[in-house]
Amino acid sequence: MVRPLICLVFWLITTSSEAFGISFHAYHGQEEIRASLLQLARQNPNLVHFHTLGYSEQGRNIDYVVVSHGEPESLPAIYINGTHHGDEKASTEGVLGLIDYLVKSRQLPVVRELLSNYAIYLQPLVNPDGHAANRRFDARGLDPNRDYAYPGRRDQDSFKTPAIRLVRDLTNKVRFRAALALHSGMEGVLWAWAHSAERPADFDVFFTLAKLTAQAMGMSQYRQSYSDYPALGEFIDYAYMTHGTLAMTVEVANNPTPPAEDLDAVVKRAVAGSVSFMLGIMDLDRGELSIIRNSSTRKDIIPWARTNERATRQGLQ
Ligand SMILES: [Zn+2]
Numbered sequence: 001m002v003r004p005l006i007c008l009v010f011w012l013i014t015t016s017s018e019a020f021g022i023s024f025h026a027y028h029g030q031e032e033i034r035a036s037l038l039q040l041a042r043q044n045p046n047l048v049h050f051h052t053l054g055y056s057e058q059g060r061n062i063d064y065v066v067v068s069h070g071e072p073e074s075l076p077a078i079y080i081n082g083t084h085h086g087d088e089k090a091s092t093e094g095v096l097g098l099i100d101y102l103v104k105s106r107q108l109p110v111v112r113e114l115l116s117n118y119a120i121y122l123q124p125l126v127n128p129d130g131h132a133a134n135r136r137f138d139a140r141g142l143d144p145n146r147d148y149a150y151p152g153r154r155d156q157d158s159f160k161t162p163a164i165r166l167v168r169d170l171t172n173k174v175r176f177r178a179a180l181a182l183h184s185g186m187e188g189v190l191w192a193w194a195h196s197a198e199r200p201a202d203f204d205v206f207f208t209l210a211k212l213t214a215q216a217m218g219m220s221q222y223r224q225s226y227s228d229y230p231a232l233g234e235f236i237d238y239a240y241m242t243h244g245t246l247a248m249t250v251e252v253a254n255n256p257t258p259p260a261e262d263l264d265a266v267v268k269r270a271v272a273g274s275v276s277f278m279l280g281i282m283d284l285d286r287g288e289l290s291i292i293r294n295s296s297t298r299k300d301i302i303p304w305a306r307t308n309e310r311a312t313r314q315g316l317q
Helices: 002-014 030-043 089-104 109-117 128-133 162-174 203-216 235-243 260-285 309-314
Strands: 048-055 061-067 077-082 119-123 178-183 186-191 222-224 246-253
Touching: 030 048, 030 061, 030 089, 030 128, 048 162, 061 089, 061 162, 077 089, 077 162, 077 260, 089 119, 089 178, 089 246, 089 260, 109 260, 119 162, 162 235, 178 235, 178 260, 186 203, 203 222, 203 246, 203 260, 235 246, 246 260
Parallel strands: 077 119, 077 178, 178 246, 186 222
Antiparallel strands: 048 061, 061 119, 186 246
Protein backbone atom coordinates (compact mmCIF):
# COMPACT_ATOMS: atom_id res chain seq x y z
CA MET A 1 0.00 0.00 0.00
CA VAL A 2 2.35 2.62 -1.27
CA ARG A 3 -0.19 5.33 -1.84
CA PRO A 4 -1.51 5.73 1.73
CA LEU A 5 2.02 5.68 3.04
CA ILE A 6 3.12 8.46 0.73
CA CYS A 7 0.12 10.49 1.74
CA LEU A 8 0.57 9.98 5.44
CA VAL A 9 4.31 10.47 5.48
CA PHE A 10 3.82 13.68 3.53
CA TRP A 11 1.28 14.80 6.08
CA LEU A 12 3.38 13.92 9.10
CA ILE A 13 6.36 15.78 7.64
CA THR A 14 4.50 18.86 6.61
CA THR A 15 1.87 19.20 9.31
CA SER A 16 2.82 20.44 12.72
CA SER A 17 0.33 20.86 15.53
CA GLU A 18 0.39 24.60 14.95
CA ALA A 19 -0.80 24.10 11.38
CA PHE A 20 -4.10 22.68 12.63
CA GLY A 21 -7.06 25.01 12.69
CA ILE A 22 -8.03 23.00 15.73
CA SER A 23 -5.20 22.25 18.12
CA PHE A 24 -5.06 19.08 20.15
CA HIS A 25 -3.27 20.13 23.29
CA ALA A 26 -6.48 20.09 25.30
CA TYR A 27 -9.88 18.39 25.06
CA HIS A 28 -12.66 20.33 23.39
CA GLY A 29 -16.00 21.16 24.93
CA GLN A 30 -19.16 20.69 22.94
CA GLU A 31 -19.75 24.36 22.25
CA GLU A 32 -16.21 24.68 20.97
CA ILE A 33 -16.70 21.64 18.72
CA ARG A 34 -19.91 23.01 17.29
CA ALA A 35 -18.36 26.44 16.69
CA SER A 36 -15.40 24.84 14.90
CA LEU A 37 -17.60 22.80 12.61
CA LEU A 38 -19.80 25.78 11.78
CA GLN A 39 -16.74 27.88 11.05
CA LEU A 40 -15.23 25.23 8.79
CA ALA A 41 -18.51 24.99 6.88
CA ARG A 42 -18.70 28.77 6.54
CA GLN A 43 -15.11 29.03 5.33
CA ASN A 44 -15.40 26.10 2.91
CA PRO A 45 -18.93 26.20 1.55
CA ASN A 46 -18.18 23.93 -1.41
CA LEU A 47 -16.39 21.35 0.70
CA VAL A 48 -17.87 21.16 4.20
CA HIS A 49 -21.61 20.80 4.79
CA PHE A 50 -22.88 21.19 8.36
CA HIS A 51 -25.99 19.36 9.56
CA THR A 52 -27.76 18.83 12.85
CA LEU A 53 -28.89 15.25 12.99
CA GLY A 54 -31.12 15.85 16.02
CA TYR A 55 -30.98 16.14 19.78
CA SER A 56 -30.01 13.91 22.66
CA GLU A 57 -32.22 12.85 25.56
CA GLN A 58 -31.09 15.96 27.47
CA GLY A 59 -31.48 18.23 24.46
CA ARG A 60 -27.89 18.54 23.31
CA ASN A 61 -27.18 19.09 19.63
CA ILE A 62 -26.03 16.09 17.66
CA ASP A 63 -24.19 17.45 14.63
CA TYR A 64 -22.26 16.06 11.72
CA VAL A 65 -20.47 17.40 8.69
CA VAL A 66 -20.18 15.99 5.19
CA VAL A 67 -16.85 16.66 3.51
CA SER A 68 -16.70 16.16 -0.26
CA HIS A 69 -15.60 17.87 -3.44
CA GLY A 70 -18.66 16.46 -5.17
CA GLU A 71 -22.41 16.48 -4.64
CA PRO A 72 -22.75 14.33 -1.50
CA GLU A 73 -26.07 12.77 -2.50
CA SER A 74 -24.64 11.49 -5.77
CA LEU A 75 -21.58 9.78 -4.31
CA PRO A 76 -21.00 6.63 -2.26
CA ALA A 77 -20.58 7.58 1.37
CA ILE A 78 -18.24 6.71 4.21
CA TYR A 79 -19.27 7.37 7.82
CA ILE A 80 -16.91 7.94 10.72
CA ASN A 81 -18.25 8.60 14.19
CA GLY A 82 -16.86 9.03 17.69
CA THR A 83 -17.93 8.77 21.30
CA HIS A 84 -20.65 6.20 21.42
CA HIS A 85 -19.20 5.94 24.93
CA GLY A 86 -19.12 9.32 26.61
CA ASP A 87 -15.95 8.79 28.60
CA GLU A 88 -13.92 7.77 25.51
CA LYS A 89 -13.09 11.34 24.65
CA ALA A 90 -10.06 10.53 22.55
CA SER A 91 -12.49 9.25 19.91
CA THR A 92 -14.26 12.62 19.65
CA GLU A 93 -10.92 14.33 19.18
CA GLY A 94 -9.92 11.75 16.58
CA VAL A 95 -12.94 12.60 14.43
CA LEU A 96 -12.22 16.32 14.83
CA GLY A 97 -8.64 15.70 13.77
CA LEU A 98 -9.82 13.82 10.70
CA ILE A 99 -12.16 16.65 9.69
CA ASP A 100 -9.34 19.13 10.09
CA TYR A 101 -6.94 16.94 8.11
CA LEU A 102 -9.37 16.45 5.21
CA VAL A 103 -10.02 20.18 4.96
CA LYS A 104 -6.36 21.16 5.23
CA SER A 105 -5.19 18.47 2.81
CA ARG A 106 -8.02 18.76 0.33
CA GLN A 107 -5.69 19.59 -2.55
CA LEU A 108 -3.23 16.81 -1.81
CA PRO A 109 -3.76 14.57 -4.88
CA VAL A 110 -4.78 11.43 -3.06
CA VAL A 111 -7.10 13.30 -0.67
CA ARG A 112 -8.58 15.22 -3.59
CA GLU A 113 -9.26 11.90 -5.30
CA LEU A 114 -10.92 10.52 -2.16
CA LEU A 115 -13.12 13.59 -1.70
CA SER A 116 -14.04 13.63 -5.38
CA ASN A 117 -15.24 10.03 -5.30
CA TYR A 118 -16.86 9.81 -1.86
CA ALA A 119 -18.90 11.85 0.55
CA ILE A 120 -17.34 11.56 4.00
CA TYR A 121 -19.84 11.85 6.87
CA LEU A 122 -18.14 12.77 10.15
CA GLN A 123 -19.93 12.82 13.50
CA PRO A 124 -17.67 13.62 16.47
CA LEU A 125 -20.31 13.01 19.15
CA VAL A 126 -22.77 10.15 19.05
CA ASN A 127 -23.49 10.42 22.79
CA PRO A 128 -23.16 14.06 23.88
CA ASP A 129 -24.96 13.47 27.20
CA GLY A 130 -22.38 10.85 28.15
CA HIS A 131 -19.59 13.13 26.93
CA ALA A 132 -20.89 15.98 29.09
CA ALA A 133 -21.15 13.72 32.15
CA ASN A 134 -17.86 11.97 31.31
CA ARG A 135 -19.46 8.57 31.55
CA ARG A 136 -19.91 5.65 29.22
CA PHE A 137 -23.69 5.55 29.17
CA ASP A 138 -26.48 7.77 27.90
CA ALA A 139 -28.56 9.97 30.20
CA ARG A 140 -30.71 7.00 31.25
CA GLY A 141 -27.81 4.70 31.97
CA LEU A 142 -28.05 2.69 28.74
CA ASP A 143 -25.00 1.62 26.78
CA PRO A 144 -25.38 3.22 23.36
CA ASN A 145 -23.21 0.61 21.67
CA ARG A 146 -25.44 -2.23 22.86
CA ASP A 147 -28.64 -0.59 21.68
CA TYR A 148 -28.71 -1.52 17.99
CA ALA A 149 -30.71 -4.33 16.47
CA TYR A 150 -28.77 -7.43 15.48
CA PRO A 151 -29.82 -10.73 13.92
CA GLY A 152 -31.01 -12.02 17.31
CA ARG A 153 -33.00 -8.90 18.34
CA ARG A 154 -35.69 -7.03 16.46
CA ASP A 155 -35.81 -3.30 15.83
CA GLN A 156 -38.71 -2.80 18.24
CA ASP A 157 -36.71 -4.34 21.07
CA SER A 158 -33.70 -2.14 20.30
CA PHE A 159 -33.06 1.59 19.77
CA LYS A 160 -34.11 2.78 23.23
CA THR A 161 -31.54 5.61 23.16
CA PRO A 162 -32.65 8.69 21.18
CA ALA A 163 -29.10 9.33 19.96
CA ILE A 164 -28.87 5.81 18.58
CA ARG A 165 -32.18 6.17 16.78
CA LEU A 166 -30.60 9.14 15.02
CA VAL A 167 -27.59 7.07 13.95
CA ARG A 168 -29.98 4.35 12.79
CA ASP A 169 -31.95 6.82 10.69
CA LEU A 170 -28.83 8.31 9.11
CA THR A 171 -27.49 4.83 8.40
CA ASN A 172 -30.72 3.80 6.72
CA LYS A 173 -31.02 7.02 4.75
CA VAL A 174 -27.47 7.10 3.38
CA ARG A 175 -26.70 3.36 3.26
CA PHE A 176 -22.99 3.82 3.82
CA ARG A 177 -20.45 1.93 1.79
CA ALA A 178 -18.09 1.79 4.77
CA ALA A 179 -17.89 3.05 8.34
CA LEU A 180 -15.61 3.39 11.33
CA ALA A 181 -16.78 3.82 14.89
CA LEU A 182 -13.92 5.30 16.90
CA HIS A 183 -13.65 4.22 20.53
CA SER A 184 -10.92 4.40 23.14
CA GLY A 185 -9.96 1.93 25.83
CA MET A 186 -7.52 -0.34 24.04
CA GLU A 187 -5.51 -0.25 20.82
CA GLY A 188 -6.86 -2.35 17.99
CA VAL A 189 -9.20 -2.70 15.03
CA LEU A 190 -12.28 -4.91 15.26
CA TRP A 191 -14.71 -5.85 12.53
CA ALA A 192 -18.22 -7.32 12.37
CA TRP A 193 -19.52 -9.60 13.64
CA ALA A 194 -19.50 -8.78 17.32
CA HIS A 195 -22.56 -10.88 18.15
CA SER A 196 -21.42 -14.09 16.50
CA ALA A 197 -18.32 -16.17 15.94
CA GLU A 198 -19.58 -16.84 12.43
CA ARG A 199 -17.30 -15.30 9.86
CA PRO A 200 -18.87 -12.50 7.84
CA ALA A 201 -19.12 -12.99 4.09
CA ASP A 202 -16.53 -10.22 3.68
CA PHE A 203 -14.07 -11.74 6.14
CA ASP A 204 -11.04 -11.42 3.86
CA VAL A 205 -11.91 -7.84 2.94
CA PHE A 206 -12.35 -6.93 6.61
CA PHE A 207 -9.09 -8.65 7.48
CA THR A 208 -7.25 -6.72 4.78
CA LEU A 209 -8.77 -3.34 5.68
CA ALA A 210 -8.23 -3.90 9.40
CA LYS A 211 -4.61 -4.83 8.89
CA LEU A 212 -4.08 -1.75 6.73
CA THR A 213 -5.75 0.48 9.33
CA ALA A 214 -3.93 -1.02 12.30
CA GLN A 215 -0.54 -0.83 10.60
CA ALA A 216 -1.05 2.83 9.74
CA MET A 217 -1.63 3.38 13.46
CA GLY A 218 1.36 1.35 14.54
CA MET A 219 -0.92 -1.22 16.18
CA SER A 220 -0.56 -4.97 15.90
CA GLN A 221 -4.03 -6.00 16.96
CA TYR A 222 -6.88 -6.57 14.53
CA ARG A 223 -9.52 -9.25 14.59
CA GLN A 224 -13.20 -10.04 14.31
CA SER A 225 -14.89 -8.23 17.19
CA TYR A 226 -16.41 -11.42 18.60
CA SER A 227 -12.93 -12.84 19.04
CA ASP A 228 -12.15 -9.92 21.35
CA TYR A 229 -15.30 -10.60 23.31
CA PRO A 230 -18.92 -11.24 22.29
CA ALA A 231 -21.17 -8.16 22.39
CA LEU A 232 -24.79 -7.75 21.37
CA GLY A 233 -26.23 -4.66 19.73
CA GLU A 234 -23.10 -2.93 18.40
CA PHE A 235 -23.08 -0.32 15.65
CA ILE A 236 -20.80 -2.33 13.40
CA ASP A 237 -23.15 -5.30 13.36
CA TYR A 238 -26.19 -3.16 12.59
CA ALA A 239 -24.47 -1.30 9.76
CA TYR A 240 -23.12 -4.48 8.21
CA MET A 241 -26.34 -6.42 8.68
CA THR A 242 -28.66 -3.80 7.20
CA HIS A 243 -26.69 -2.45 4.25
CA GLY A 244 -23.55 -4.51 3.96
CA THR A 245 -21.60 -1.50 5.22
CA LEU A 246 -17.97 -2.47 5.77
CA ALA A 247 -18.04 -1.33 9.39
CA MET A 248 -15.23 -1.57 11.90
CA THR A 249 -14.47 -0.37 15.41
CA VAL A 250 -11.17 1.43 15.85
CA GLU A 251 -9.91 1.64 19.42
CA VAL A 252 -7.51 4.57 19.32
CA ALA A 253 -5.77 4.48 22.72
CA ASN A 254 -5.51 2.31 25.79
CA ASN A 255 -6.70 5.15 27.97
CA PRO A 256 -10.28 6.31 27.20
CA THR A 257 -9.22 9.89 27.91
CA PRO A 258 -5.43 10.07 27.62
CA PRO A 259 -3.56 12.93 29.34
CA ALA A 260 -3.76 16.14 27.32
CA GLU A 261 -0.04 16.01 26.54
CA ASP A 262 -0.59 12.70 24.70
CA LEU A 263 -3.66 13.86 22.80
CA ASP A 264 -1.92 15.25 19.74
CA ALA A 265 -0.16 11.94 19.06
CA VAL A 266 -3.37 9.96 19.64
CA VAL A 267 -5.28 12.19 17.21
CA LYS A 268 -2.57 11.89 14.55
CA ARG A 269 -2.68 8.13 14.87
CA ALA A 270 -6.48 8.07 14.58
CA VAL A 271 -6.26 10.23 11.47
CA ALA A 272 -3.60 8.00 9.93
CA GLY A 273 -5.73 4.91 10.50
CA SER A 274 -8.95 6.48 9.24
CA VAL A 275 -7.35 7.85 6.08
CA SER A 276 -5.68 4.52 5.32
CA PHE A 277 -9.03 2.79 5.77
CA MET A 278 -10.77 5.17 3.37
CA LEU A 279 -8.03 4.84 0.76
CA GLY A 280 -8.34 1.08 1.16
CA ILE A 281 -12.07 1.36 0.41
CA MET A 282 -11.30 3.44 -2.68
CA ASP A 283 -8.80 0.84 -3.87
CA LEU A 284 -11.29 -1.93 -3.12
CA ASP A 285 -14.01 -0.26 -5.18
CA ARG A 286 -11.62 0.04 -8.11
CA GLY A 287 -10.58 -3.57 -7.85
CA GLU A 288 -7.09 -2.45 -6.89
CA LEU A 289 -6.92 -3.64 -3.29
CA SER A 290 -4.73 -6.70 -2.81
CA ILE A 291 -7.06 -8.73 -0.65
CA ILE A 292 -5.31 -11.08 1.72
CA ARG A 293 -6.92 -14.47 1.29
CA ASN A 294 -6.56 -17.74 3.16
CA SER A 295 -4.46 -16.08 5.80
CA SER A 296 -7.16 -16.00 8.39
CA THR A 297 -5.99 -18.82 10.55
CA ARG A 298 -7.03 -18.65 14.16
CA LYS A 299 -3.49 -17.61 15.05
CA ASP A 300 -3.62 -14.70 12.61
CA ILE A 301 -6.88 -13.27 13.82
CA ILE A 302 -6.05 -13.49 17.51
CA PRO A 303 -2.73 -11.69 17.66
CA TRP A 304 -3.34 -9.99 20.98
CA ALA A 305 -0.06 -9.43 22.69
CA ARG A 306 -1.77 -9.07 26.01
CA THR A 307 -4.95 -10.41 27.51
CA ASN A 308 -7.59 -7.84 28.10
CA GLU A 309 -9.14 -9.27 31.21
CA ARG A 310 -10.95 -6.17 32.36
CA ALA A 311 -12.69 -5.73 29.04
CA THR A 312 -13.51 -9.40 28.70
CA ARG A 313 -14.95 -9.52 32.19
CA GLN A 314 -17.04 -6.41 31.96
CA GLY A 315 -17.81 -6.33 28.27
CA LEU A 316 -16.38 -2.85 28.12
CA GLN A 317 -14.71 -0.83 25.28
ZN1 LIG B 1 -16.30 2.32 23.48
